[in-house]
Amino acid sequence: MLNKLRKWHDNLLASNAAVHYERGPSGPILEEWRQRTFAGFLRHLMRLEREERIALISAMKAWYRKQIFLSQCTEVGEGLKVGPDPIRVFRSVTGKLIVGKDVILYTPCEFVVTTHIFPESTIEVGDRTRIGANSSLRAAKCVKIGKGCLIAPWVRIFDYNGHPLHPGGGRIGAPTPPDEVAPVIVGDNVWIGENAFIQRGVTIGNDSVVAANSVVARDVPEGTVVMGIPARVALRLADLDRKTELKPNLVQVTNSAGADAQRLF
Numbered sequence: 001m002l003n004k005l006r007k008w009h010d011n012l013l014a015s016n017a018a019v020h021y022e023r024g025p026s027g028p029i030l031e032e033w034r035q036r037t038f039a040g041f042l043r044h045l046m047r048l049e050r051e052e053r054i055a056l057i058s059a060m061k062a063w064y065r066k067q068i069f070l071s072q073c074t075e076v077g078e079g080l081k082v083g084p085d086p087i088r089v090f091r092s093v094t095g096k097l098i099v100g101k102d103v104i105l106y107t108p109c110e111f112v113v114t115t116h117i118f119p120e121s122t123i124e125v126g127d128r129t130r131i132g133a134n135s136s137l138r139a140a141k142c143v144k145i146g147k148g149c150l151i152a153p154w155v156r157i158f159d160y161n162g163h164p165l166h167p168g169g170g171r172i173g174a175p176t177p178p179d180e181v182a183p184v185i186v187g188d189n190v191w192i193g194e195n196a197f198i199q200r201g202v203t204i205g206n207d208s209v210v211a212a213n214s215v216v217a218r219d220v221p222e223g224t225v226v227m228g229i230p231a232r233v234a235l236r237l238a239d240l241d242r243k244t245e246l247k248p249n250l251v252q253v254t255n256s257a258g259a260d261a262q263r264l265f
Protein backbone atom coordinates (compact mmCIF):
# COMPACT_ATOMS: atom_id res chain seq x y z
CA MET A 1 0.00 0.00 0.00
CA LEU A 2 2.78 2.38 1.01
CA ASN A 3 4.66 1.53 -2.14
CA LYS A 4 1.59 2.16 -4.24
CA LEU A 5 1.13 5.58 -2.62
CA ARG A 6 4.77 6.48 -3.16
CA LYS A 7 4.51 5.48 -6.82
CA TRP A 8 1.35 7.56 -7.26
CA HIS A 9 3.11 10.55 -5.64
CA ASP A 10 6.17 10.16 -7.89
CA ASN A 11 3.95 9.92 -10.96
CA LEU A 12 2.10 13.07 -9.89
CA LEU A 13 5.34 15.01 -9.47
CA ALA A 14 6.56 13.78 -12.84
CA SER A 15 3.36 14.81 -14.58
CA ASN A 16 3.43 18.25 -12.91
CA ALA A 17 7.00 18.73 -14.04
CA ALA A 18 5.95 17.85 -17.59
CA VAL A 19 3.12 20.36 -17.50
CA HIS A 20 5.48 22.94 -16.08
CA TYR A 21 7.96 22.24 -18.81
CA GLU A 22 5.35 22.35 -21.58
CA ARG A 23 3.91 25.68 -20.34
CA GLY A 24 7.19 27.47 -20.82
CA PRO A 25 9.62 29.24 -18.52
CA SER A 26 9.74 28.54 -14.82
CA GLY A 27 10.87 30.38 -11.70
CA PRO A 28 10.97 34.22 -11.59
CA ILE A 29 10.58 34.54 -15.37
CA LEU A 30 7.37 32.49 -15.26
CA GLU A 31 6.11 34.61 -12.37
CA GLU A 32 6.82 37.86 -14.25
CA TRP A 33 5.18 36.49 -17.40
CA ARG A 34 2.12 35.46 -15.35
CA GLN A 35 1.87 38.90 -13.75
CA ARG A 36 2.19 40.70 -17.06
CA THR A 37 -0.43 38.52 -18.73
CA PHE A 38 -2.77 38.89 -15.80
CA ALA A 39 -2.31 42.68 -15.68
CA GLY A 40 -2.93 42.84 -19.43
CA PHE A 41 -6.03 40.71 -19.06
CA LEU A 42 -7.32 42.97 -16.26
CA ARG A 43 -6.63 46.09 -18.33
CA HIS A 44 -8.55 44.53 -21.25
CA LEU A 45 -11.50 43.72 -18.94
CA MET A 46 -11.52 47.26 -17.57
CA ARG A 47 -11.47 48.72 -21.08
CA LEU A 48 -14.35 46.48 -22.13
CA GLU A 49 -16.29 47.47 -19.05
CA ARG A 50 -15.62 51.18 -19.68
CA GLU A 51 -16.68 50.89 -23.34
CA GLU A 52 -19.85 49.04 -22.34
CA ARG A 53 -20.64 51.65 -19.73
CA ILE A 54 -20.12 54.46 -22.26
CA ALA A 55 -22.28 52.66 -24.85
CA LEU A 56 -25.02 52.13 -22.27
CA ILE A 57 -24.95 55.75 -21.11
CA SER A 58 -25.02 56.97 -24.74
CA ALA A 59 -28.00 54.70 -25.51
CA MET A 60 -29.88 55.95 -22.43
CA LYS A 61 -29.10 59.58 -23.27
CA ALA A 62 -30.21 59.06 -26.90
CA TRP A 63 -33.46 57.51 -25.62
CA TYR A 64 -34.42 60.35 -23.31
CA ARG A 65 -33.28 63.08 -25.71
CA LYS A 66 -35.52 61.41 -28.31
CA GLN A 67 -38.48 61.36 -25.89
CA ILE A 68 -37.98 65.07 -25.17
CA PHE A 69 -37.79 65.81 -28.90
CA LEU A 70 -40.89 63.69 -29.62
CA SER A 71 -42.83 65.66 -27.01
CA GLN A 72 -42.06 68.82 -29.00
CA CYS A 73 -43.17 67.45 -32.40
CA THR A 74 -46.69 67.96 -33.68
CA GLU A 75 -46.36 64.99 -36.09
CA VAL A 76 -43.59 62.44 -36.36
CA GLY A 77 -43.10 59.36 -38.56
CA GLU A 78 -41.66 56.00 -37.54
CA GLY A 79 -37.96 55.23 -37.45
CA LEU A 80 -36.69 58.55 -36.10
CA LYS A 81 -33.09 58.35 -34.86
CA VAL A 82 -31.41 61.02 -32.78
CA GLY A 83 -27.91 61.30 -31.33
CA PRO A 84 -27.17 61.33 -27.61
CA ASP A 85 -26.62 65.11 -27.37
CA PRO A 86 -29.41 67.64 -26.82
CA ILE A 87 -31.72 68.92 -29.55
CA ARG A 88 -32.72 72.49 -28.84
CA VAL A 89 -36.37 72.95 -29.72
CA PHE A 90 -38.18 76.21 -29.33
CA ARG A 91 -41.79 75.87 -30.44
CA SER A 92 -44.65 78.14 -29.41
CA VAL A 93 -47.99 76.40 -28.89
CA THR A 94 -49.53 77.26 -32.27
CA GLY A 95 -46.35 76.45 -34.21
CA LYS A 96 -45.89 73.09 -35.97
CA LEU A 97 -42.88 70.79 -36.08
CA ILE A 98 -43.53 67.95 -38.50
CA VAL A 99 -40.95 65.18 -38.94
CA GLY A 100 -41.31 62.42 -41.55
CA LYS A 101 -40.37 58.72 -41.47
CA ASP A 102 -36.83 57.39 -40.95
CA VAL A 103 -35.34 60.81 -40.30
CA ILE A 104 -31.90 60.94 -38.67
CA LEU A 105 -30.89 63.93 -36.55
CA TYR A 106 -27.22 64.12 -35.61
CA THR A 107 -27.08 66.12 -32.41
CA PRO A 108 -26.77 68.74 -31.10
CA CYS A 109 -29.05 70.59 -33.50
CA GLU A 110 -31.71 73.26 -33.29
CA PHE A 111 -35.31 73.80 -34.40
CA VAL A 112 -36.92 77.17 -33.73
CA VAL A 113 -40.60 77.63 -34.62
CA THR A 114 -41.51 81.11 -33.55
CA THR A 115 -45.11 82.30 -33.79
CA HIS A 116 -44.89 85.95 -32.80
CA ILE A 117 -45.08 87.07 -36.47
CA PHE A 118 -47.23 84.31 -38.04
CA PRO A 119 -49.12 82.12 -35.54
CA GLU A 120 -49.14 79.01 -37.77
CA SER A 121 -45.42 78.90 -38.34
CA THR A 122 -44.14 75.47 -39.46
CA ILE A 123 -40.96 73.46 -39.85
CA GLU A 124 -41.37 70.29 -41.89
CA VAL A 125 -38.68 67.65 -42.47
CA GLY A 126 -39.38 65.04 -45.17
CA ASP A 127 -38.94 61.26 -44.97
CA ARG A 128 -35.39 59.81 -44.86
CA THR A 129 -33.77 63.23 -44.53
CA ARG A 130 -30.59 63.49 -42.46
CA ILE A 131 -29.63 66.62 -40.58
CA GLY A 132 -26.02 67.09 -39.48
CA ALA A 133 -24.83 68.11 -36.05
CA ASN A 134 -24.89 71.79 -35.09
CA SER A 135 -27.33 72.65 -37.86
CA SER A 136 -30.13 75.08 -37.19
CA LEU A 137 -33.58 75.45 -38.77
CA ARG A 138 -35.57 78.55 -37.81
CA ALA A 139 -39.05 79.38 -39.04
CA ALA A 140 -41.28 82.39 -38.51
CA LYS A 141 -43.57 81.21 -41.33
CA CYS A 142 -42.39 78.04 -43.11
CA VAL A 143 -39.20 76.04 -43.55
CA LYS A 144 -39.86 72.89 -45.53
CA ILE A 145 -37.20 70.26 -46.24
CA GLY A 146 -38.03 67.61 -48.83
CA LYS A 147 -37.53 63.84 -48.80
CA GLY A 148 -34.14 62.11 -48.81
CA CYS A 149 -32.15 65.32 -48.25
CA LEU A 150 -28.64 65.47 -46.80
CA ILE A 151 -28.14 68.50 -44.61
CA ALA A 152 -24.47 68.56 -43.56
CA PRO A 153 -23.25 69.78 -40.16
CA TRP A 154 -23.32 73.52 -39.31
CA VAL A 155 -25.95 74.36 -41.95
CA ARG A 156 -28.35 77.20 -41.15
CA ILE A 157 -31.74 77.57 -42.81
CA PHE A 158 -33.72 80.64 -41.69
CA ASP A 159 -36.90 82.12 -43.18
CA TYR A 160 -36.45 85.40 -41.27
CA ASN A 161 -33.57 87.54 -40.10
CA GLY A 162 -34.54 87.73 -36.45
CA HIS A 163 -34.24 91.53 -36.30
CA PRO A 164 -35.63 94.32 -38.47
CA LEU A 165 -33.40 95.65 -41.21
CA HIS A 166 -34.51 99.23 -40.51
CA PRO A 167 -32.72 100.76 -37.50
CA GLY A 168 -36.04 102.32 -36.31
CA GLY A 169 -36.06 102.79 -32.56
CA GLY A 170 -33.36 100.13 -32.08
CA ARG A 171 -33.17 96.52 -33.21
CA ILE A 172 -32.82 94.85 -29.81
CA GLY A 173 -36.12 93.21 -28.90
CA ALA A 174 -37.84 94.47 -32.06
CA PRO A 175 -39.53 91.72 -34.13
CA THR A 176 -38.79 91.08 -37.79
CA PRO A 177 -41.48 92.88 -39.85
CA PRO A 178 -43.82 90.40 -41.60
CA ASP A 179 -42.67 91.54 -45.06
CA GLU A 180 -39.11 90.44 -44.16
CA VAL A 181 -40.27 86.87 -43.59
CA ALA A 182 -40.39 84.51 -46.59
CA PRO A 183 -40.70 80.69 -46.66
CA VAL A 184 -37.74 78.47 -47.50
CA ILE A 185 -38.54 75.38 -49.54
CA VAL A 186 -35.90 72.69 -50.08
CA GLY A 187 -36.87 70.07 -52.69
CA ASP A 188 -36.32 66.31 -52.56
CA ASN A 189 -32.90 64.66 -52.69
CA VAL A 190 -31.04 67.92 -52.10
CA TRP A 191 -27.53 67.93 -50.61
CA ILE A 192 -26.54 71.02 -48.62
CA GLY A 193 -22.80 71.15 -47.85
CA GLU A 194 -21.23 71.99 -44.53
CA ASN A 195 -21.62 75.50 -43.10
CA ALA A 196 -23.96 76.69 -45.88
CA PHE A 197 -26.43 79.44 -45.06
CA ILE A 198 -29.83 79.39 -46.75
CA GLN A 199 -31.56 82.74 -46.52
CA ARG A 200 -35.24 83.63 -46.37
CA GLY A 201 -37.37 83.23 -49.49
CA VAL A 202 -35.11 80.66 -51.17
CA THR A 203 -36.46 77.64 -53.04
CA ILE A 204 -33.98 74.88 -53.84
CA GLY A 205 -35.01 72.57 -56.69
CA ASN A 206 -34.99 68.77 -56.45
CA ASP A 207 -31.63 66.92 -56.68
CA SER A 208 -29.55 70.10 -56.38
CA VAL A 209 -26.32 70.52 -54.42
CA VAL A 210 -25.29 73.55 -52.37
CA ALA A 211 -21.50 73.62 -51.95
CA ALA A 212 -19.93 73.97 -48.52
CA ASN A 213 -19.73 77.51 -47.08
CA SER A 214 -22.12 78.95 -49.66
CA VAL A 215 -24.58 81.69 -48.86
CA VAL A 216 -27.75 81.05 -50.86
CA ALA A 217 -29.81 84.20 -51.31
CA ARG A 218 -31.61 83.37 -54.59
CA ASP A 219 -33.56 80.34 -55.85
CA VAL A 220 -31.57 77.29 -56.94
CA PRO A 221 -32.84 75.60 -60.11
CA GLU A 222 -33.53 71.85 -60.05
CA GLY A 223 -30.56 69.53 -60.69
CA THR A 224 -27.79 72.11 -60.32
CA VAL A 225 -24.70 72.66 -58.16
CA VAL A 226 -24.47 76.15 -56.67
CA MET A 227 -21.47 77.56 -54.82
CA GLY A 228 -19.93 80.72 -53.43
CA ILE A 229 -21.07 83.89 -51.74
CA PRO A 230 -23.60 84.69 -53.06
CA ALA A 231 -24.17 81.19 -54.46
CA ARG A 232 -24.25 80.91 -58.24
CA VAL A 233 -24.93 77.94 -60.52
CA ALA A 234 -21.59 76.19 -61.21
CA LEU A 235 -22.81 73.02 -62.89
CA ARG A 236 -25.94 71.39 -64.24
CA LEU A 237 -26.04 67.79 -63.08
CA ALA A 238 -27.45 66.70 -66.46
CA ASP A 239 -24.10 67.74 -68.01
CA LEU A 240 -22.31 65.61 -65.42
CA ASP A 241 -24.42 62.59 -66.50
CA ARG A 242 -23.46 63.16 -70.12
CA LYS A 243 -19.77 63.23 -69.15
CA THR A 244 -20.01 59.86 -67.36
CA GLU A 245 -21.85 58.35 -70.33
CA LEU A 246 -18.99 59.39 -72.59
CA LYS A 247 -16.36 57.86 -70.29
CA PRO A 248 -16.29 54.27 -71.72
CA ASN A 249 -15.99 55.61 -75.30
CA LEU A 250 -13.11 57.87 -74.33
CA VAL A 251 -11.29 54.93 -72.77
CA GLN A 252 -11.89 52.82 -75.89
CA VAL A 253 -10.35 55.46 -78.15
CA THR A 254 -7.34 56.32 -75.98
CA ASN A 255 -6.44 52.81 -74.83
CA SER A 256 -4.92 50.42 -77.35
CA ALA A 257 -6.34 47.41 -75.47
CA GLY A 258 -9.83 48.84 -75.98
CA ALA A 259 -11.78 45.64 -75.32
CA ASP A 260 -10.03 45.03 -72.01
CA ALA A 261 -10.50 48.62 -70.93
CA GLN A 262 -14.22 48.46 -71.74
CA ARG A 263 -14.59 45.43 -69.52
CA LEU A 264 -13.35 47.55 -66.58
CA PHE A 265 -16.28 49.95 -66.85
Ligand SMILES: CC(C)(COP(=O)(O)OP(=O)(O)OC[C@H]1O[C@@H](n2cnc3c(N)ncnc32)[C@H](O)[C@@H]1OP(=O)(O)O)[C@@H](O)C(=O)NCCC(=O)NCCS
Pocket residue numbers: 150151152153192193194195209210211212213214225227228234
Ligand atom coordinates in the same frame (compact mmCIF):
# COMPACT_ATOMS: atom_id res chain seq x y z
C1 LIG B 1 -20.08 70.90 -54.27
C2 LIG B 1 -18.92 69.93 -54.13
C3 LIG B 1 -19.46 68.53 -53.91
C4 LIG B 1 -18.13 70.00 -55.42
O1 LIG B 1 -17.07 69.13 -55.31
P1 LIG B 1 -16.12 68.84 -56.58
O2 LIG B 1 -16.93 68.45 -57.75
O3 LIG B 1 -15.09 67.90 -56.10
O4 LIG B 1 -15.53 70.26 -56.87
P2 LIG B 1 -14.05 70.60 -57.33
O5 LIG B 1 -13.15 70.52 -56.15
O6 LIG B 1 -13.71 69.79 -58.54
O7 LIG B 1 -14.19 72.13 -57.70
C5 LIG B 1 -14.78 72.57 -58.91
C6 LIG B 1 -14.74 74.08 -58.91
O8 LIG B 1 -15.62 74.59 -57.92
C7 LIG B 1 -14.91 75.39 -56.96
N1 LIG B 1 -15.46 75.05 -55.64
C8 LIG B 1 -15.56 73.83 -55.08
N2 LIG B 1 -16.17 73.91 -53.89
C9 LIG B 1 -16.47 75.19 -53.68
C10 LIG B 1 -17.11 75.89 -52.62
N3 LIG B 1 -17.56 75.25 -51.55
N4 LIG B 1 -17.26 77.20 -52.74
C11 LIG B 1 -16.81 77.87 -53.82
N5 LIG B 1 -16.20 77.27 -54.88
C12 LIG B 1 -16.02 75.94 -54.80
C13 LIG B 1 -13.47 74.98 -57.09
O9 LIG B 1 -12.62 75.99 -56.70
C14 LIG B 1 -13.38 74.66 -58.55
O10 LIG B 1 -13.26 75.86 -59.27
P3 LIG B 1 -12.33 75.96 -60.60
O11 LIG B 1 -12.95 74.99 -61.58
O12 LIG B 1 -12.46 77.38 -61.01
O13 LIG B 1 -10.98 75.55 -60.18
C15 LIG B 1 -18.00 70.32 -52.93
O14 LIG B 1 -17.38 71.55 -53.20
C16 LIG B 1 -18.76 70.47 -51.64
O15 LIG B 1 -19.17 71.53 -51.25
N6 LIG B 1 -18.95 69.37 -50.91
C17 LIG B 1 -19.69 69.39 -49.66
C18 LIG B 1 -18.96 68.52 -48.69
C19 LIG B 1 -19.69 68.50 -47.39
O16 LIG B 1 -20.13 69.49 -46.87
N7 LIG B 1 -19.80 67.32 -46.85
C20 LIG B 1 -20.45 67.12 -45.60
C21 LIG B 1 -20.97 65.73 -45.49
S1 LIG B 1 -22.73 65.65 -45.68
